[in-house]
Amino acid sequence: MDLSELAKVLVALGCPPDKSAEMASQLDKRARQLVELKGKTYDEALRHLLGLMQQGWAAKEKGQ
Secondary structure (H helix, E strand, O other), X not given: OOHHHHHHHHHHHXXXXXXXXXHHHHHHHHHHHHHHHHOOOXXXXXXXXXXXXXXXXXXXXXXX
């Protein structure tokens, strides 16, 4: 998945569109770190991080 595709996924999950490109880059970087640190595959790490972000945005929506 390239960063533009990842940015689109983030927007679909609730990320503000104006921040999606920056967040996609950060998410990609963190996923690659998890590959090195935890021995996960890139897809596993990315799925995990996307799940966390989705939960955070859902909680924020409920709190508003």
